Amino acid sequence: xxxxxxxxxxxxxxxxxxxxxxxxxxxxxxxxxxxxxxxxxxxxxxxxxxxxxxxxxxxxxxxxxxxxxxxxxxxxxxxxxxxxxxxxxxxxxxxxxxxxxxxxxxxxxxxxxxxxxxxxxxxxxxxxxxxxxxxxxxxxxxxxxxxxxxxxxxxxxxxxxxxxxxxxxxxxxxxxxxxxxxxxxxxxxxxxxxxxxxxxxxxxxxxxxxxxxxxxxxxxxxxxxxxxxxxxxxxxxxxxxxxxxxxxxxxxxxxxxxxxxxxxxxxxxxxxx
Numbered sequence: 001x002x003x004x005x006x007x008x009x010x011x012x013x014x015x016x017x018x019x020x021x022x023x024x025x026x027x028x029x030x031x032x033x034x035x036x037x038x039x040x041x042x043x044x045x046x047x048x049x050x051x052x053x054x055x056x057x058x059x060x061x062x063x064x065x066x067x068x069x070x071x072x073x074x075x076x077x078x079x080x081x082x083x084x085x086x087x088x089x090x091x092x093x094x095x096x097x098x099x100x101x102x103x104x105x106x107x108x109x110x111x112x113x114x115x116x117x118x119x120x121x122x123x124x125x126x127x128x129x130x131x132x133x134x135x136x137x138x139x140x141x142x143x144x145x146x147x148x149x150x151x152x153x154x155x156x157x158x159x160x161x162x163x164x165x166x167x168x169x170x171x172x173x174x175x176x177x178x179x180x181x182x183x184x185x186x187x188x189x190x191x192x193x194x195x196x197x198x199x200x201x202x203x204x205x206x207x208x209x210x211x212x213x214x215x216x217x218x219x220x221x222x223x224x225x226x227x228x229x230x231x232x233x234x235x236x237x238x239x240x241x242x243x244x245x246x247x248x249x250x251x252x253x254x255x256x257x258x259x260x261x262x263x264x265x266x267x268x269x270x271x272x273x
Contacts, residue, residue: 003255005096006034008041008062011251012100015244016110020130021103026068031087032096038062041248043241044260045234047097051260052086056093058258063090064244066111066237068099104244106136111185111240115204116140118160118239119153121181127196139184139205141196150176150202150227157204157231161239164232165267169208171217172227178202182226185236192216200226206233234265 009029021027030047042060044051047069055063069083077084090097104110106126116124122145126137148156151174158168178201184191188205189212197203203216203226219225245257 002037003039003252004034005029005032005036005038005062008038008096008252008255009034009098011248012064012098015247015251016100016104016107018103020106020136021101025102026071027099027101027103030069030097030099031090032062032098036061036094036096038096038255040256040258041252042258042260043245043248044262044264045237045241046264047086047099048264049082049085049089050262051264052089052095054260054262055095056089060095060258062096062098064098064100064248066099066101066104066240068101069097071101100244102138104240105185106130106138108135109243109247111237112138112140112183114240114243115183115185115236116142116181119156119181119183120145125196127182127184127191127194139182139188139191139194139196141180141182141200143180144178147177147179150174150178150229153178153181153202154229157229161231161235162263164235164263164265165269166232166265167270169230170227171213171230172202176201176227178227185240186233189213198225202227202229204229204231204236206231206236232265234263 038061040060041062042055045066047065077087079088121142124142127139129137150172154170180200182197182200183204187207208230241259248257
């Protein structure tokens, strides 16, 4: 029996329930006919023109992305605008679009969980547990199997994560000892004051802005606190795609599931002074 968009959506809901999403989020079925047949699913972090073209060229019937295309309100999906162009190309190709965002962040094998596992962390717990589900929540904190230094950890992250122009930025002493790691895939400066982050030796996340990072650095000098490692937002979440693909293959036997290797990090190059 053929698999439909609606059945794929139900499988996604089972793996990453929308009830776990933040209130401001907009995951779920964004475009497509629930009754349409799905033989192939393509995964990407972002629904941008390149990943849409890749999915269409591969013959995918559904594009599953991490970041919702319509997270912020739009007044037009005309094809002369980027979001409209994405929607138009998908509709013309009969390719549905579904997003699994913060609902995929909070699960045990979500974006932060996958990054924590890649670092080999032990005794992993959420930074902010979900109500009633202590193993789920935003971010992760755990202990390294063997202590290391801040510089060595940053280099290890460079080996784990796909390369981007922005690279990896670090705030702290290169030789500082590291045993406890807190992390959050994607933008995580909202967690800088969480007790689990403050008690860690280092906090790994993305999109750290000047003022929150500066304040955290200065507070650490006065009262103690973690070193900071800032990595690419896209790279920190791209790691999750292969785990998500494997889970979908198990949930939807007979459906082909592929993962995009296109870099959708927005930066193309840097100039080092």
